[in-house]
Amino acid sequence: TTVYLNGEWLASEQAKVSVFDRGFLFSDGIYEVVPVYQGHPFLLELHLQRLHRSLTEIGIQTPTEDFWNNLVAELIQRNADSDCLVYIQVTMGAEAQRSHLPTGDLQPTIFACSSPLHVHWQVPQPAKVAVLDDIRWQRCDIKSISLLGNIMLKRKAAARGAIEPLLHRDGRITEGASCNYFAVHQGKLLTPPADHLILAGITRTWVLHLAQQLQIDTVEEPIYVNQLHHFDELFLTSSSREVQPVGQIDDIIVGNGQCGEVTARLAEAFHASKR
Numbered sequence: 518t519t520v521y522l523n524g525e526w527l528a529s530e531q532a533k534v535s536v537f538d539r540g541f542l543f544s545d546g547i548y549e550v551v552p553v554y555q556g557h558p559f560l561l562e563l564h565l566q567r568l569h570r571s572l573t574e575i576g577i578q579t580p581t582e583d584f585w586n587n588l589v590a591e592l593i594q595r596n597a598d599s600d601c602l603v604y605i606q607v608t609m610g611a612e613a614q615r616s617h618l619p620t621g622d623l624q625p626t627i628f629a630c631s632s633p634l635h636v637h638w639q640v641p642q643p644a645k646v647a648v649l650d651d652i653r654w655q656r657c658d659i660k661s662i663s664l665l666g667n668i669m670l671k672r673k674a675a676a677r678g679a680i681e682p683l684l685h686r687d688g689r690i691t692e693g694a695s696c697n698y699f700a701v702h703q704g705k706l707l708t709p710p711a712d713h714l715i716l717a718g719i720t721r722t723w724v725l726h727l728a729q730q731l732q733i734d735t736v737e738e739p740i741y742v743n744q745l746h747h748f749d750e751l752f753l754t755s756s757s758r759e760v761q762p763v764g765q766i767d768d769i770i771v772g773n774g775q776c777g778e779v780t781a782r783l784a785e786a787f788h789a790s791k792r
């Protein structure tokens with residue numbers, strides 16, 4: 518596949534980054550993942566806004582929106598991609614030597630590639646998740662490439678036969694290792710507020726918009742582990758998983774273990790909006 522690196526289009530084996538890149542040494546960088554359906558990037562503007570925000574938060578000068586729009590379009594075209602995930606990564610850049618404090622005039626390292634995406638045109642089968650303590654840092658609103666906490670939690674969840682952890686801090690649910698959560702209780706849609714403890718998922722934003730269109734009552738408020746028994750439905754969202762029903766939380770069966778009615782309505786509205 519063809520990838521983009523610092524102004525060049527290269528075969529992936531040809532693309533090389535300095536060992537003194539701050540992304541490699543310190544995880545000093547930001548990323549973004551954009552789904553592409555039938556050659557069209559989905560909700561690209563929202564992804565670019567989030568990218569801009571994350572870059573600004575860590576002090577990287579950001580390229581223009583035009584730059585990103587052209588980059589994404591050319592990446593899709595060069596790889597003749599129909600359905601894929603576009604991955605964008607920007608790091609603080611490479612230095613002459615390792616130093617915690619960024620020094621001198623750094624040129625950000627900009628990298629982009631695409632990877633295959635399995636598009637769900639039907640609601641997927643309910644999956645299992647595992648409740649785990651959210652051990653990550655306090656700025657999960659920044660889409661940092663530093664994902665060690667997320668990876669450790671993902672592996673723990675996988676060891677329990679779950680596709681994702683369901684993370685909490687002192688009993689208060691945050692998100693997954695790479696997704697957001699929604700619960701349904703007595704017909705009402707509940708999801709944790711987009712504060713500094715979660716990533717404001719673009720799929721999350723879109724599902725909230727669809728819920729409003731479908732006139733589903735929605736509350737963005739903290740939800741707690743001790744409420745899990747009472748939820749009628751639970752689902753997770755992300756750019757790669759779209760709307761994924763959850764049928765089991767550790768040993769707890771959610772509802773009757775099948776995809777719930779509200780989840781199905783939202784998943785179908787989501788699929789329809791991709792066309």
Ligand code: PDD
Pocket residue numbers: 550692693694695696697715716717718719720721754755756757
């Ligand atoms: N992950 N929360 C976290 C911690 C995430 O890493 C992601 C996305 C989400 C969902 O965001 P969105 O709906 O914008 O994809 C929530 C991406 C897909 C990844 O790391 O590959």
